[in-house]
Amino acid sequence: MAITRFGHLDDFTQKNNKVGIGTSTPQEKMEVIGGTRSGDLRVTGIATLTSAGGFIEKHIQYVEDQVIIDAGDSGTLSGEIVVGSGQTITVGTAATTSQGTVDALKVYDMFQPPSGGTNQRPPAKTGALFYNFDFKTIEFFDGDSWRQVDNTTRRGRGVIGGGYVAPVRVSDIEFVEIMTLGNALSFGDLIQITAQPGPAADSTRGLFCGGMLASGNTNVIQYITIASSGNGIDFGDLTRGTNAPGALSSSTRCVTAGGSTPSASNVIDYFEIQTLGNALDFGDMTSTTAGGGGIPSPIRGVFSGGYSGDRTRIDFITISSKGNATRFGELSQGRGGSSTGGNSVRGITACGDGGGHKNTIDYITIASEGNAIDFGDTTQTHTEQMGSSCNSVRMLIAGGNSPGQQPMNDIDYITIATTGNGQDFGNLSRARRGPSSLSDSHGGLGGF
Numbered sequence: 001m002a003i004t005r006f007g008h009l010d011d012f013t014q015k016n017n018k019v020g021i022g023t024s025t026p027q028e029k030m031e032v033i034g035g036t037r038s039g040d041l042r043v044t045g046i047a048t049l050t051s052a053g054g055f056i057e058k059h060i061q062y063v064e065d066q067v068i069i070d071a072g073d074s075g076t077l078s079g080e081i082v083v084g085s086g087q088t089i090t091v092g093t094a095a096t097t098s099q100g101t102v103d104a105l106k107v108y109d110m111f112q113p114p115s116g117g118t119n120q121r122p123p124a125k126t127g128a129l130f131y132n133f134d135f136k137t138i139e140f141f142d143g144d145s146w147r148q149v150d151n152t153t154r155r156g157r158g159v160i161g162g163g164y165v166a167p168v169r170v171s172d173i174e175f176v177e178i179m180t181l182g183n184a185l186s187f188g189d190l191i192q193i194t195a196q197p198g199p200a201a202d203s204t205r206g207l208f209c210g211g212m213l214a215s216g217n218t219n220v221i222q223y224i225t226i227a228s229s230g231n232g233i234d235f236g237d238l239t240r241g242t243n244a245p246g247a248l249s250s251s252t253r254c255v256t257a258g259g260s261t262p263s264a265s266n267v268i269d270y271f272e273i274q275t276l277g278n279a280l281d282f283g284d285m286t287s288t289t290a291g292g293g294g295i296p297s298p299i300r301g302v303f304s305g306g307y308s309g310d311r312t313r314i315d316f317i318t319i320s321s322k323g324n325a326t327r328f329g330e331l332s333q334g335r336g337g338s339s340t341g342g343n344s345v346r347g348i349t350a351c352g353d354g355g356g357h358k359n360t361i362d363y364i365t366i367a368s369e370g371n372a373i374d375f376g377d378t379t380q381t382h383t384e385q386m387g388s389s390c391n392s393v394r395m396l397i398a399g400g401n402s403p404g405q406q407p408m409n410d411i412d413y414i415t416i417a418t419t420g421n422g423q424d425f426g427n428l429s430r431a432r433r434g435p436s437s438l439s440d441s442h443g444g445l446g447g448f
Helices: none
Strands: 012-015 018-021 030-032 066-069 080-083 088-091 104-107 129-132 137-141 146-148 157-161 172-177 185-189 198-201 205-213 216-225 233-237 246-249 253-257 265-272 280-289 293-296 300-304 313-318 326-330 339-342 346-353 357-365 373-377 387-390 394-398 408-415 423-432 436-439
Touching (some): 157 394, 198 253, 198 293, 205 246, 205 253, 205 436, 246 300, 280 313, 300 357, 339 394
Parallel strands (some): 018 030, 246 293, 387 436
Antiparallel strands (some): 012 018, 129 137, 157 436, 172 185, 205 216, 216 233, 253 265, 293 300, 300 313, 339 346, 346 357, 387 394
8 A cells, every 4th residue: 555655845744743734833632724624523532622613414413303412521512503493402411511501502493392281390490481281371480480471462451340339239340441540431230239259350251259149148150251341141159159258360260268158268269260160179278267359470379368367367379279378478457358459570458447447558579478568558548348450560449438438439540560659540430339350461360
């Protein structure tokens, strides 16, 4: 076999046991100056290339429709990894431990995050993504809890129904547009003339759960379509007749808690909003109460206050699961028949009867636990039995009982993200105690 020898002026140089290509004075075992091209370049050990770029040959990296980076002493690659349509990347733990990160990742056509039900969420780091089959939405982990990504535009309508001008119950349903100012307009009538039903809603359907008839408590659940006007329609029944239950909802599920049956109860019921039928048992609250309020977020439901039992109590549940409530903290003072609501971050409990007439407002951060903090005061002293409608910006406080035990027609509003006193919004068409209010854009629906 012929042997080709190189002179000192040729491109290939060997000097001091070092090999150079494109240089006559190599400084490394092998030093290449200028561009390189290789059909098959294998490096044993950890490569110390300054940079690597370009495309990786598909037949080298794709195995059974997967790009696998898990072999060798180092599994890192400097530059970009480009994933074709329908392909996945699997990175083994040996390839990622203490070996750096992928600087850029381009995905063509589709990216699919991990997915499953609420109880299948993986242990997460801040910024992790997950598709939740229960809520039918992408979620991200903010370092404390899973938050829903929901870009649905909602109307922002508040609906107020029922109540009484003692001793007469009323069936009127009225509505307002939350981001405007003005008086309420007629919507329709409830199928039962009731006061203090538990209110809840998703983005399309509003619910009035139980309440007090002239003849006693009812277990009937009524529903309306929020975007239209019209009368209530029968949905099904709660597990028992109850007056003034706390109620809240996520995008899919309504939960009611407590109420007078006629004595105070600790029972929690639930049902799926877009079905028709009877409620099922969810669990129990930490104490019996009636006249407590519900505060929803996309994940947690919070129940605060009440007329009986531990009146400063704040409990919470995970809406998508079942089980007993857990203690959250305490209100600043005992409150029954309060106005409650909020956005997905902050919960509000306003006014109420706590052994004296209240016009004060408390707030909590729903994702944490702890005691409520002073928010401000309403423009009027609504002692109890108000309705509340919320979107992500405002909470409305409507009707109620005056210190002189007279029904009120005032509507106040507050800006949820700030602290401060309420401002005048308008009036109900009829003064009433014990109305129930709901909206198509409250904090339990996951919007930002």
